[in-house]
Amino acid sequence: MSPLRDRFNKFVGKTRYVVCRIFIHLAGDEVAPMLGVLNRAAREAVDSEGDLNTLGEGLVDICQNLIQLNTYWRSAANEGDFFWEEGEAGDYVTQLFTDSAQRYRSEPDLSAKDEELFLPATPNLVVMITVAFEGEEPDLETDLASMEALEAGLKTLINLHYQQKLRAIQVHFSPARFGDELTNDQLLLNFSELIPL
Amino acid sequence: MLRKFIALFISLSLCLTTVACGSTTTSSTSQPNVSTNTAPPSAKLTDGKYPVQQATYNDVDGEYSLMLLDTPPGSPPVFRTTDLQMARLTDEEIENGAQTYLEVNGSQKVMHLTEDFKIEYVHNVTEVQTNPQTGQQETVIVRRESNFWAPFAGALAGQAIGSLLFTPQYYVPPVYQPGSVMTGYGGYGSSYNTAVEQYQSRYNSPPPAVTNRQTLRTTGSLRTSPSSTTTRQTSTTTTKSTGSGYGSSNLQQSGDSNSTKKQPSFGSGSPSRSKSGFGSSRRRR
Numbered sequence: 296m297s298p299l300r301d302r303f304n305k306f307v308g309k310t311r312y313v314v315c316r317i318f319i320h321l322a323g324d325e326v327a328p329m330l331g332v333l334n335r336a337a338r339e340a341v342d343s344e345g346d347l348n349t350l351g352e353g354l355v356d357i358c359q360n361l362i363q364l365n366t367y368w369r370s371a372a373n374e375g376d377f378f379w380e381e382g383e384a385g386d387y388v389t390q391l392f393t394d395s396a397q398r399y400r401s402e403p404d405l406s407a408k409d410e411e412l413f414l415p416a417t418p419n420l421v422v423m424i425t426v427a428f429e430g431e432e433p434d435l436e437t438d439l440a441s442m443e444a445l446e447a448g449l450k451t452l453i454n455l456h457y458q459q460k461l462r463a464i465q466v467h468f469s470p471a472r473f474g475d476e477l478t479n480d481q482l483l484l485n486f487s488e489l490i491p492l
Numbered sequence: 493m494l495r496k497f498i499a500l501f502i503s504l505s506l507c508l509t510t511v512a513c514g515s516t517t518t519s520s521t522s523q524p525n526v527s528t529n530t531a532p533p534s535a536k537l538t539d540g541k542y543p544v545q546q547a548t549y550n551d552v553d554g555e556y557s558l559m560l561l562d563t564p565p566g567s568p569p570v571f572r573t574t575d576l577q578m579a580r581l582t583d584e585e586i587e588n589g590a591q592t593y594l595e596v597n598g599s600q601k602v603m604h605l606t607e608d609f610k611i612e613y614v615h616n617v618t619e620v621q622t623n624p625q626t627g628q629q630e631t632v633i634v635r636r637e638s639n640f641w642a643p644f645a646g647a648l649a650g651q652a653i654g655s656l657l658f659t660p661q662y663y664v665p666p667v668y669q670p671g672s673v674m675t676g677y678g679g680y681g682s683s684y685n686t687a688v689e690q691y692q693s694r695y696n697s698p699p700p701a702v703t704n705r706q707t708l709r710t711t712g713s714l715r716t717s718p719s720s721t722t723t724r725q726t727s728t729t730t731t732k733s734t735g736s737g738y739g740s741s742n743l744q745q746s747g748d749s750n751s752t753k754k755q756p757s758f759g760s761g762s763p764s765r766s767k768s769g770f771g772s773s774r775r776r777r
Contacts, residue, residue, distance in 0.1 A: 306505070310685070312743070315759075337714050337738045344620070344631070345708025345740035374759030382746025392709055392739050399735025401712040427743055440760035465739025469732075471712050477733040484731055488761050 304379045312384035312462070315375025315435050316391050316425040317448060320482065320489050323367040327416040332360045333468045350464040351456035354424070357466060358449045361422065365446060369419075370489035373439040373448070377431075388427050388463045395423045398485040399469040417470050419477040421486055427463035428455050440490040537567055537596045544592045544603060548612040549641060549665060552633065554701025556611075558594055558603070574701075575684070577602045577660035580644045602660040610640040615668040616700075641665050645675040656680075662687040664699050698742075705742050712736030 305311070321329065336353030343349035378384040434451040437444060455461050469485075470477045482489070546559040557572045571594070581590055581604050592609045595602045615637040643663050664687045666678040678699060679690030692698050714736050
């Protein structure tokens with residue numbers, strides 16, 4: 296989209312929609328408890344039938360926990376776009392959901408039953424956060440593949456919730472729960488855009 | 493080139509501001525409403541005025557369906573849209589015998605109503621039920637109720653808002669109540685979103701058409717009850733690990749299946765990642 300058209304739309308007072316997706320890859324033995332935070336937020340989201348306010352509170356919780364674990368961040372990536380038409384933004388959000396979802400297996404593999412008493416802590420954890428919001432946030436609309444930028448971006452996400460600007464929230468995470476593993480090979484294969492921090 | 497353009501732009505903006513200052517009645521209608529609501533109409537109607545025989549509002553998706561008269565050959569008499577502005581007929585128009593009509597002007601659709609025109613309001617009673625086959629919870633429409641909604645009946649005449657009634661605005665119906673005819677509005681505004689915001693500040697929750705648009709999507713085993721036995725995944729053999737995801741959005745979908753995948757305009761990815769529209773070649777990841 297040409298910058299001239301953007302400027303004209305801004306001049307006319309059209310609503311600007313930004314859709315962005317952030318990948319954060321954490322590694323280390325201490326990251327497994329993060330799965331608890333993620334699953335709790337997911338359960339609350341399902342219980343509330345997708346109420347955006349509840350999802351936003353879950354997102355704040357996730358972002359705060361991610362910021363606390365910033366020493367375990369290994370790599371990150373982000374992408375996004377902005378739109379002047381709500382329909383286009385909605386389509387993009389749907390596309391991103393499908394794209395995020397195909398990076399992991401959503402059906403638990405029940406065939407491989409293994410009765411072991413100890414559970415391995417996953418070496419890797421990837422969190423994908425997609426949001427759509429109104430307005431403009433320079434902190435999110437940049438390259439977030441650095442420690443400082445990513446931290447600023449996550450803080451901006453928290454602020455956006457309290458400013459009630461969020462129009463869509465998606466959170467994906469892999470592995471699904473404590474006891475499942477995301478190996479380095481799987482990480483390379485499915486999340487190739489990650490850039491080491 | 494740039495200088496030429498700037499000159500053109502300045503003169504254009506000057507024109508725009510003069511027009512905006514000149515006639516106050518048109519400025520409120522022409523400017524902001526084009527952006528928000530972009531559901532594609534069921535069929536293109538050529539610009540013009542069409543008498544409205546009957547109007548129905550469905551609160552499950554906020555869609556109006558209008559039965560029109562005098563439609564040109566080739567276009568169906570039933571017109572469906574979610575993007576409809578409404579205005580009251582002025583007294584002079586009524587004296588001249590004007591009836592409720594729909595005015596189509598490009599993407600702008602305005603229904604001019606007489607004071608006592610009633611829109612049929614279809615209310616969908618939804619319930620969360622557990623699907624016996626999948627064990628998942630889903631929202632289903634259990635029954636439909638029908639009532640009438642008269643946006644401009646009584647009440648508002650003579651109020652300060654009076655002059656606003658005649659300019660096209662977006663209206664959100666009031667909260668559904670069975671029995672008597674519903675009058676007035678739940679919210680109004682020059683864009684659909686401002687109307688929704690007004691409704692929300694009044695009733696503390698968005699109108700049903702918006703809450704129904706808010707869709708929850710989940711993946712993984714989030715919806716199924718968690719199993720008590722945790723099985724260890726021997727995931728080293730598979731190419732993908734397990735995962736879960738959830739998302740909710742109240743953005744509208746454009747409904748276009750041909751929306752092109754664009755290159756992300758910002759992000760960390762290298763710009764060489766080409767995304768083809770369709771085809772068998774897999775996206776390089």
